Amino acid sequence: xxxxxxxxxxxxxxxxxxxxxxxxxxxxxxxxxxxxxxxxxxxxxxxxxxxxxxxxxxxxxxxxxxxxxxxxxxxxxxxxxxxxxxxxxxxxxxxxxxxxxxxxxxxxxxxxxxxxxxxxxxxxxxxxxxxxxxxxxxxxxxxxxxxxxxxxxxxxxxxxxxxxxxxxxxxxxxxxxxxxxxxxxxxxxxxxxxxxxxxxxxxxxxxxxxxxxxxxxxxxxxxxxxxxxxxxxxxxx
Numbered sequence: 001x002x003x004x005x006x007x008x009x010x011x012x013x014x015x016x017x018x019x020x021x022x023x024x025x026x027x028x029x030x031x032x033x034x035x036x037x038x039x040x041x042x043x044x045x046x047x048x049x050x051x052x053x054x055x056x057x058x059x060x061x062x063x064x065x066x067x068x069x070x071x072x073x074x075x076x077x078x079x080x081x082x083x084x085x086x087x088x089x090x091x092x093x094x095x096x097x098x099x100x101x102x103x104x105x106x107x108x109x110x111x112x113x114x115x116x117x118x119x120x121x122x123x124x125x126x127x128x129x130x131x132x133x134x135x136x137x138x139x140x141x142x143x144x145x146x147x148x149x150x151x152x153x154x155x156x157x158x159x160x161x162x163x164x165x166x167x168x169x170x171x172x173x174x175x176x177x178x179x180x181x182x183x184x185x186x187x188x189x190x191x192x193x194x195x196x197x198x199x200x201x202x203x204x205x206x207x208x209x210x211x212x213x214x215x216x217x218x219x220x221x222x223x224x225x226x227x228x229x230x231x232x233x234x235x236x237x
Contacts, residue, residue: 044062044064045064045065045066047064047066048066049066049149049150049151050063050064050066050067050069050070050071050129050149050150050151050152051063051064051066051067051147051148051149051150052064052067052082052083052147052148052150053136053145053146053147053148054080054081054102054106054145054146054148055144055145056106056143056144056145057080057106058080058081058102058103058106058146059077059078059079059080060075060076060077060078060079060080060081060082060083061077061145062077063075063083067083067150068083070119070127070129070150070152071083071084071085071119071121072085072119072121072122072123072125073085073121073122080097080098081097081098081100081102081103082097082100082102082148084097084119084120085119085120085121085122086119086120087100087117087118087119087120088117088118088119088120088126089117089118090116090117090118090128092118095117100117100131101115101117101131101133101148102131102133102146102148104133105133105134105135105146105148106133106135106143106145106146109135109143110135111132111133111134111135112131112132112133113132115130115131116128116129116130116153117129117130117131126154127152127154128152128153128154128156129150129151129152129153129154130150130151130153131148131149131150131151132148132149132150132151133146133147133148134146134147134148
C-alpha cells in the first residue's frame with residue numbers, strides 16, 4: 001500500500017547523503033549565487049544515483065546522467081515535475097506528472113517518503129524506484145525549489161516478487177500434501193485397523209501355542225503387528 005509521509009518539511013534532515021545532495025542543490029538554486037561551477041556539477045554526476053532539481057514552480061533546472069539513464073530520455077530544462085516518459089503507481093495504474101511525489105513536495109512544502117513508483121521509458125522498459133523529494137529554502141525561508149533523489153529498486157522488487165511466488169507455491173504444495181495425506185489416511189484407516197487387530201489376535205494365539213511351535217510363528221506375527229501399528233499411527237495422525 002502506498003504511504004506518503006506527512007511530517008513537516010525540513011530540508012536536510014533525512015540522512016547524511018540527502019543532506020549533502022541538498023546542500024549542493026541549494027547552491028545551484030540560490031538566486032544570489034553564480035551558475036553552478038564544474039566542481040558541484042561533477043559531484044552530482046559522480047554520485048551514480050539519479051538526482052534532479054526544480055524551481056519553486058516545479059520546472060526542471062538540472063538533472064544528472066544517472067537521472068537521464070533512469071528516465072530513458074533527456075528532458076528539456078523547464079519541463080514540469082519529472083523527466084520521466086510515463087509514471088505509474090506501484091500497482092500499475094497510471095500516475096500523472098502533476099500528482100507525482102515531486103509535485104506533492106512542492107505544493108505542500110514537505111518531504112515525501114515511503115513511496116514506490118514505476119517509470120516507463122520511451123522504449124517500453126520499466127523501472128521501479130523510490131523517490132526522495134525535498135523542498136529547498138533560501139536563508140529567508142522562501143521556497144526556491146526542490147531536489148529529488150531517485151533510487152532504482154527494480155532488482156529488489158523482483159527478488160521480493162520471487163520470494164512471494166515461492167511462498168505461495170509452498171503454501172499450495174503443503175495444501176495438496178495435506179489433502180493427499182488426509183485422503184490416504186481415510187482410505188487406509190479401516191484396512192490397517194483390521195490388519196492390526198488380526199495381527200494382535202494372531203500374536204495372542206501364538207503366545208498360547210506349545211513352546212516347541214512358538215519360535216516358528218512368533219517373529220512373523222510380531223513383524224506384522226509392528227508394521228500395522230506403525231501404519232495405523234500414520235493414518236490416525
